[in-house]
Amino acid sequence: MKHNILLIGFMGVGKGTIARALAKKYSLFNIDTDDLIESKENKTISKIFDKFGEEYFRSLEQDCANWLDKRVKGTLISCGGGFYKVNNINKIGKVVLLDASFDWIYNRLKNAKNAESKLAKRPLFKDIKKAKALYKDRKKAYKKIADYVVSVENKKDKEILSEIANIAKLQ
Numbered sequence: 364m365k366h367n368i369l370l371i372g373f374m375g376v377g378k379g380t381i382a383r384a385l386a387k388k389y390s391l392f393n394i395d396t397d398d399l400i401e402s403k404e405n406k407t408i409s410k411i412f413d414k415f416g417e418e419y420f421r422s423l424e425q426d427c428a429n430w431l432d433k434r435v436k437g438t439l440i441s442c443g444g445g446f447y448k449v450n451n452i453n454k455i456g457k458v459v460l461l462d463a464s465f466d467w468i469y470n471r472l473k474n475a476k477n478a479e480s481k482l483a484k485r486p487l488f489k490d491i492k493k494a495k496a497l498y499k500d501r502k503k504a505y506k507k508i509a510d511y512v513v514s515v516e517n518k519k520d521k522e523i524l525s526e527i528a529n530i531a532k533l534q
Contacts, residue, residue: 364391364437367456368531371505373498374444374485375472376461377515381527382441384520389533393439396427396446403427408443424449431455444487447501447508459527460509463516465498 370378379395386393397408400423404411411420428449431440440456452458463471469491488494506512511530515523527533 364389364439364531364533367431367435367438367440368527369440369442369446369452369456369458370461370527371442371447371452371458371509372444372461372463372515373465373468373501373505374487375468376463377471377523378441378461381461381515381520381523382439385524385527385533386439388524389528391439391533392437393441394435395441395443396424396431397443399427399430400424400443421445421448428452428455444485444501447505452508453510457531458508458510459530460505460512461515461523462505462512463514465495467516468498469494 370382372378382393382395385391400411400420401407403426404423406414408420411423424443424446428446428451432451432455435455438456442452446452447458472485472488487497513523513526513530
């Protein structure tokens with residue numbers, strides 16, 4: 364793979380899950396922007412939000428994007444839900460939106476084996492009404508930035524992997 368592939372979408376849509384499965388199936392390197400930020404700051408996303416606020420976190424995302432743009436090639440990158448706001452996302456690689464309805468995403472998280480920790484690590488999901496409003500605000504922006512849109516709702520991972528593999532010419 365010559366260029367990077369960035370998976371974007373609302374928090375909880377399955378970007379990390381799909382990225383890990385793609386990386387395994389196609390022997391790709393996969394990195395997660397939230398993991399990079401947590402590693403750099405030596406704090407969880409929740410702690411960064413609690414201690415420094417969202418604006419500071421967004422500046423960390425931009426720093427991460429700048430690093431990816433300059434130094435990372437041929438990599439699968441799963442992005443945090445708000446990463447689409449970085450000003451150079453389309454320079455980093457091809458952007459693939461994993462798309463699903465808010466209710467489907469919320470039920471996916473709520474019904475997961477480790478639901479409590481999945482919801483806890485997403486600070487913006489603490490208030491469902493606010494999360495739903497945020498989803499609505501972001502949906503159009505995601506589609507505007509995406510080079511490709513892959514609907515993940517009610518699909519098996521295998522189907523999603525195949526669609527992304529076709530887009531990225533991995534097969």
